[in-house]
Amino acid sequence: MSKKIQKQSYMRLLRYAKPYRAKLAVGVISGFIVGGSLFGSFFWLKDFIKPFEKSPDGKISLESDLSGANAVLKQTPAAPSGADAKQSKEIDELEKFAGKLGLPVKDEQDRMTWQFFLLAISGFIVLWLVKSFATYLNRYYTRWVGTRVVADLRNEIFSKLMGQSLKYYGNMDVGQLISRCTNDTAAIESAIAYTIADATRCPMEIIACAGFIIYTSVINQNFVLPLILFIGLPAAVLPIIMLGRKIRKSYRKAYARIAEIVSRMHEVFTGILVVKAYHMEEDENDRFRSVNRVYFKTVVKALKFELMMQPLMEFVAVLCSIIFLVFCYAKGVKLSEIVVLIVPAVMAYQPLKNLAKINTYIQRSMAAADRYFELIDTHTEICEKPSAVELKEFKTRIEFKNVVFSYGERRILDDFNLVIPFGKVVAVVGETGSGKTTMANLIARFYDVNSGSVSIDGHDVRDLKISSIRNLIGIVSQNTILFNDTIANNISYGCRNASKDEIIEAAKKANAYQFIVDGRHPEGFDAVVGEKGFKLSGGEKQRISIARAILKNPPILILDEATSALDTVTEKLVQDALNNLMSHRTVFAIAHRLSTIKHADLIIVLSNGKIIESGTHDELIARNGQYKRLCDMQFGMHSPKDGTAEQ
Numbered sequence: 001m002s003k004k005i006q007k008q009s010y011m012r013l014l015r016y017a018k019p020y021r022a023k024l025a026v027g028v029i030s031g032f033i034v035g036g037s038l039f040g041s042f043f044w045l046k047d048f049i050k051p052f053e054k055s056p057d058g059k060i061s062l063e064s065d066l067s068g069a070n071a072v073l074k075q076t077p078a079a080p081s082g083a084d085a086k087q088s089k090e091i092d093e094l095e096k097f098a099g100k101l102g103l104p105v106k107d108e109q110d111r112m113t114w115q116f117f118l119l120a121i122s123g124f125i126v127l128w129l130v131k132s133f134a135t136y137l138n139r140y141y142t143r144w145v146g147t148r149v150v151a152d153l154r155n156e157i158f159s160k161l162m163g164q165s166l167k168y169y170g171n172m173d174v175g176q177l178i179s180r181c182t183n184d185t186a187a188i189e190s191a192i193a194y195t196i197a198d199a200t201r202c203p204m205e206i207i208a209c210a211g212f213i214i215y216t217s218v219i220n221q222n223f224v225l226p227l228i229l230f231i232g233l234p235a236a237v238l239p240i241i242m243l244g245r246k247i248r249k250s251y252r253k254a255y256a257r258i259a260e261i262v263s264r265m266h267e268v269f270t271g272i273l274v275v276k277a278y279h280m281e282e283d284e285n286d287r288f289r290s291v292n293r294v295y296f297k298t299v300v301k302a303l304k305f306e307l308m309m310q311p312l313m314e315f316v317a318v319l320c321s322i323i324f325l326v327f328c329y330a331k332g333v334k335l336s337e338i339v340v341l342i343v344p345a346v347m348a349y350q351p352l353k354n355l356a357k358i359n360t361y362i363q364r365s366m367a368a369a370d371r372y373f374e375l376i377d378t379h380t381e382i383c384e385k386p387s388a389v390e391l392k393e394f395k396t397r398i399e400f401k402n403v404v405f406s407y408g409e410r411r412i413l414d415d416f417n418l419v420i421p422f423g424k425v426v427a428v429v430g431e432t433g434s435g436k437t438t439m440a441n442l443i444a445r446f447y448d449v450n451s452g453s454v455s456i457d458g459h460d461v462r463d464l465k466i467s468s469i470r471n472l473i474g475i476v477s478q479n480t481i482l483f484n485d486t487i488a489n490n491i492s493y494g495c496r497n498a499s500k501d502e503i504i505e506a507a508k509k510a511n512a513y514q515f516i517v518d519g520r521h522p523e524g525f526d527a528v529v530g531e532k533g534f535k536l537s538g539g540e541k542q543r544i545s546i547a548r549a550i551l552k553n554p555p556i557l558i559l560d561e562a563t564s565a566l567d568t569v570t571e572k573l574v575q576d577a578l579n580n581l582m583s584h585r586t587v588f589a590i591a592h593r594l595s596t597i598k599h600a601d602l603i604i605v606l607s608n609g610k611i612i613e614s615g616t617h618d619e620l621i622a623r624n625g626q627y628k629r630l631c632d633m634q635f636g637m638h639s640p641k642d643g644t645a646e647q
Contacts, residue, residue: 012369012373013149013188013192013365013369016149016152016153017145017149020144020145020148020149023141023144023145024141024142024145024196026137026141027137027138027139027140027141027142027145027196027197027200028138028142028200030134030135030137030138030141030201031134031138031197031200031201031203031204032204033130033131033134034131034134034135034138034201034204034205035201035203035204035205035207035208036204036208037127037128037130037131037134038131038204038205038208038209038347039208039209039211039212042208042209042212042216042340042343042344135201138197138200138201139197139201142196142197142200143196143197145196146189146192146195146196146197147189147192149192150185150188150189150192153185153188153372154181154185156376157180157181157185157372157375157376158181160375160376161177161181161375163381164378164380164381165380165381165382165446165447166441166446166447167380167407167447168378168380170407173263174263174266175259175260175262175263175264175265175266175267176259176260176262176263177375178262178263178266179255179258179259179261179262179263180259180371180372180375182262183255183258183259183262183368184255184368184369184371184372185368185372187251187255187364187365187367187368188365188368188369188372192365195357195358195361195362195365198351198354198355198357198358199355199358201351202351202352202354202355202358203351203355205347205348205350205351206348206351206352206355208344209344209345209347209348209351210344210348212344213226213341213344213345214226216340216341217341246305247302247305247306247359247360247363247364249367250298250301250302250305251302251363251364251367251368252367252368252370252371253298253302254295254298254299254302254367255367255368255371256371257291257294257295257298257299258295260291260294260295261288261291261292261295264287264288264291265288268284268288306360321342321345321346324341324342324345325338325342382445382446382447382448382466384465384466385462385463387463388463388464388465388466389459389463389464389465389468390464390465390467390468391456391457391459391464391465391468391469391472392468393472393555394422394456394457394472394555394556394586395422395457396421396422396457396458397419397420397421397422397456397457398419398420398443398454398455398456398556398586398588399418399419399420399453399454399455399458400413400416400417400418400419400439400442400452400453400454401417401452401453401454401455402415402416402417402451402452402453403415403416403417403442403449403451403452403453403454404416404449404450404451404452405435405438405442405447405449405450405609406450411609412433412435412438412609413435413438413439413442413449413609414608414609414610415452415610416435416439416452416609416610416611417611418439418604418611420586420588420602421586421601422586423584423585423586424586424587424601424602425582425586425587425589425597425599425600425601425602426587426588426589426600426601426602426603426604427589427590427591427597427600427602427603427604428588428589428590428591428603428604428605428606429591429594429597429603429604429605429606429627429630430605430606430607431607434606434607434608434609435606435609436590436606437560437590439588439590440475440558440560440588440590442454442461443456443461443473443556443558443588444469444470444473444475444558445461445462445464445466445469448462456469456472456556471554472554472555472556473554473556473557473558474549474552474553474554474556474557474558474581475549475557475558475559475560476542476545476546476549476557476558476559476560476578476581477545477560478560478561478592479560480533480538480541480542480544480545481532481545482529482532482533482536482541482544482545483529484528484529484530484531484532485528485529486523486525486526486527486528486529487516487521487524487525487526487527487529487544488500488503488525488526490529490533490544490548491503491506491507491512491525491544491547491548491551492548492551493548494548494552495551495552498551500525502551503525503547503551504525506547506548506550506551507525507544507547509547509550509577509580509581510543510544510546510547510550510577510580510581511543511573511574511576511577512540512543512544512546512547512577515540515543521535529541529544539573539574542574543573543574543577546574546577546578546581547577549581550580550581554585555585555586556585556586556587556588557581557582557585557586557587557588558587558588558589558590559578559582559587559588559589559590560590561589561590561591561592561593561596575596578596591603593634594630594631594634597617598617599617600616600617601616602614602615602616603615603616603617603620603627605620605625605626605627605630607626612625612626613625613626613627
């Protein structure tokens with residue numbers, strides 16, 4: 001993965017936060033407040049330590065000093081100079097401020113009074129209250145933005161996949177798509193939602209700690225800790241830089257492996273009937289374990305790099321701390337001076353460690369984002385012209401004119417011509433792969449022709465609004481598609497405003513009403529049909545599909561033979577329902593059972609993408625050509641006279 005692509009992923013993700021910049025600004029400003037309040041709180045450290053520090057004779061020292069805005073009580077017997085002069089000036093200012101408040105600064109023993117000590121504690125509490133509240137705002141608003149951004153990403157990728165062409169779905173694994181919509185976006189969410197807060201707060205905390213250390217070191221003329229800090233900080237950050245790229249690369253592979261797992265699960269669960277029928281459970285278990293094992297190894301490799309960061313950083317931090325303490329011991333530095341420097345240094349370690357985690361999470365999210373944007377940048381959708389015309393009704397004919405269409409290198413239709421007049425039933429027969437379904441897909445503009453044109457009422461379908469084409473067409477396929485919803489909602493799918501009475505009427509015309517209300521499905525129209533309608537029989541599913549088309553009431557009907565796999569009784573019910581559906585409509589029927597199309601106005605026979613015969617049923621039988629041979633193969637030596645084969 002090139003640096004250019006990595007940078008592109010970062011910038012593209014940031015653009016998704018633009019609509020929520022106000023909330024993000026609140027979170028970022030809160031992060032600055034956290035750093036500022038932390039910086040101010042460090043000035044109180046000596047106030048708590050100095051009054052309890054023992055002098056060389058074992059007594060409590062009365063010595064204290066001022067750091068920033070806080071009192072340090074210190075007696076200066078001689079005229080002060082340099083840092084001491086600054087401290088003396090600060091003492092005088094504080095004493096004046098305390099006097100205005102009516103608070104004594106020192107008692108009779110020259111110690112800090114309890115009133116002033118209480119004031120110092122109160123100031124410290126206020127600062128940490130501000131810090132705590134700002135931390136809450138920082139985390140809430142930045143996580144809100146992160147979670148909202150990921151929700152937008154999911155919406156976008158789902159919408160993008162809805163717009164892809166059928167050709168795209170023919171080349172893609174559905175399990176892979178599901179994984180990218182769920183696992184990849186979840187990886188981005190876990191990273192973004194939890195790292196934006198730290199990324200906007202931790203640098204401020206580190207700057208506050210480092211700034212105070214430098215300030216105090218200048219006051220005390222002790223530059224060892226800043227020196228160690230500026231040497232140790234890059235050393236602590238070095239593992240983050242070194243391991244970041246390896247983490248991203250490893251997690252990218254891991255997301256590809258989890259996609260394989262989801263794909264395998266989807267495929268097996270969808271085909272569970274075949275798996276059990278052929279007693280392949282153990283084989284599928286072995287295949288799944290194999291895929292899962294590869295995923296495990298990939299994740300463990302990524303974890304090795306990820307988990308290496310924190311120990312390396314801790315080692316560098318401890319080493320720097322020991323060097324500092326050894327120096328303080330050798331120089332005889334007082335405890336108060338050590339604490340006032342070491343506490344900010346220790347507090348800087350936690351946000352520094354969080355930054356290491358941030359880098360890990362970011363590398364994870366970028367690995368997922370790379371895969372996400374690969375999907376987003378795939379364009380196979382059927383494009384609609386800006387000047388597309390809306391066709392509100394169908395009046396005259398559908399025409400194929402010199403159509404050429406290929407799937408890849410394989411040509412399906414070759415210079416194909418056909419006219420389907422308004423109100424007629426046109427049936428197409430032919431061997432598998434001859435182009436029957438392709439014709440239906442071109443009418444509905446699920447695909448675009450390579451050359452030539454498909455037109456409705458003289459308008460090239462490429463010049464029409466896609467929505468207007470689909471509104472004119474109803475489809476009943478052999479492979480019935482039902483959703484895991486109620487019977488009523490499956491019937492009204494695509495007709496949002498359908499009333500209950502209209503749904504019932506459509507069910508009656510489709511010969512579906514009886515089985516819905518006779519007790520086989522206790523909840524009636526509110527019965528949930530299950531995944532892909534598995535709670536219904538084949539005939540029930542097909543009649544629900546027909547009811548759906550009846551309710552839509554389209555002028556153009558595409559039938560992909562809906563009776564080819566049914567028993568005789570059910571076939572009669574479904575065929576009657578189809579006859580109700582076909583009445584007063586223009587029908588394009590893909591025929592598998594030739595007995596169902598003998599009353600068609602026109603029957604065409606396809607072979608290798610060309611029409612080799614056309615006519616009515618009787619005309620084609622009389623010609624004794626390919627259609628006659630297909631009838632003989634399907635029904636025996638005699639063609640059907642009344643829809644049944646002679647024995």
